Amino acid sequence: KNEVEQSPQNLTAQEGEFITINCSYSVGISALHWLQQHPGGGIVSLFMLSSGKKKHGRLIATINIQEKHSSLHITASHPRDSAVYICAASGGSQGNLIFGKGTKLSVKP
Amino acid sequence: GAVVSQHPSWVICKSGTSVKIECRSLDFQATTMFWYRQFPKQSLMLMATSNEGSKATYEQGVEKDKFLINHASLTLSTLTVTSAHPEDSSFYICSARDRLALGELFFGEGSRLTVL
Numbered sequence: 001k002n003e004v005e006q007s008p009q010n011l012t013a014q015e016g017e018f019i020t021i022n023c024s025y026s027v028g029i030s031a032l033h034w035l036q037q038h039p040g041g042g043i044v045s046l047f048m049l050s051s052g053k054k055k056h057g058r059l060i061a062t063i064n065i066q067e068k069h070s071s072l073h074i075t076a077s078h079p080r081d082s083a084v085y086i087c088a089a090s091g092g093s094q095g096n097l098i099f100g101k102g103t104k105l106s107v108k109p
Numbered sequence: 110g111a112v113v114s115q116h117p118s119w120v121i122c123k124s125g126t127s128v129k130i131e132c133r134s135l136d137f138q139a140t141t142m143f144w145y146r147q148f149p150k151q152s153l154m155l156m157a158t159s160n161e162g163s164k165a166t167y168e169q170g171v172e173k174d175k176f177l178i179n180h181a182s183l184t185l186s187t188l189t190v191t192s193a194h195p196e197d198s199s200f201y202i203c204s205a206r207d208r209l210a211l212g213e214l215f216f217g218e219g220s221r222l223t224v225l
Contacts, residue, residue: 033214041147041200043216086152090214096143097204097214099152 003027004089006100013107019074021103023087032070033097034061035086046072048090077107112136113205115217122193123225129189130220132203137215138183139205144176147200147219156201159186183208193224 004025013019023032034046047054047061049070054061058077063070074081084104088097112135122128132142140161145153157167157178165178175197177189186205190197202219 035216040218041202041221042218043202043204045214045216048213096155096158097153099154101152 003098004100006087006103010104015109017077019077021072023070025068025089029089029091031090032063033088034072037084079107079109082106113215113217119221121223127191132186132217134184134205138208140208141206142186143204144188145202195224198224
């Protein structure tokens with residue numbers, strides 16, 4: 001079993017839909033990261049959170065430390081949101097990341 | 110926002126040659142940088158953790174003599190793939206931790222290596 005599990009693996013949505021991507025982890029963490037990887041490969045860090053909830057534009061990330069679960073929500077989805085979203089748990093003495101396998105999101109116009 | 114520049118973004122080389130990839134933090138100091146490798150349709154895998162002024166810490170299974178990492182300054186880490194072989198073809202990406210923003214990680218754009 002992976003230490004960081006994401007679901008779903010693939011997600012297709014219509015433009016405007018509300019999207020949720022889930023992440024569960026089994027390790028102790030100092031922080032949970034949500035990353036976005038575009039087809040070209042470059043990665044953008046969306047959120048780093050250790051408790052509660054963060055919001056940036058149409059993106060919302062939540063974490064429940066007790067349940068070891070985090071969610072990434074996208075409101076009013078748009079085709080430009082199409083990307084792979086990766087959940088990563090930060091732990092260890094140097095804070096290196098343990099990555100989930102990613103969720104490939106495709107938003108259709 | 111903080112920017113990490115990775116260069117080159119893609120490189121094609123012949124088998125047996127060495128390739129150097131640079132990772133620079135442009136507007137912050139990074140005491141720690143991480144190097145990852147990603148095969149097609151797979152998640153990123155940590156290769157090594159690079160600390161400024163000291164030897165890199167390699168993950169299990171990663172050959173330190175093959176993947177040479179140097180972190181000579183607070184803004185630059187390099188990964189050299191020595192005597193590259195076709196199986197080294199992959200997407201390599203770095204991330205850097207802002208010394209002043211605890212835990213905040215910034216990623217480079219990645220480097221796609223193809224070894225012929």
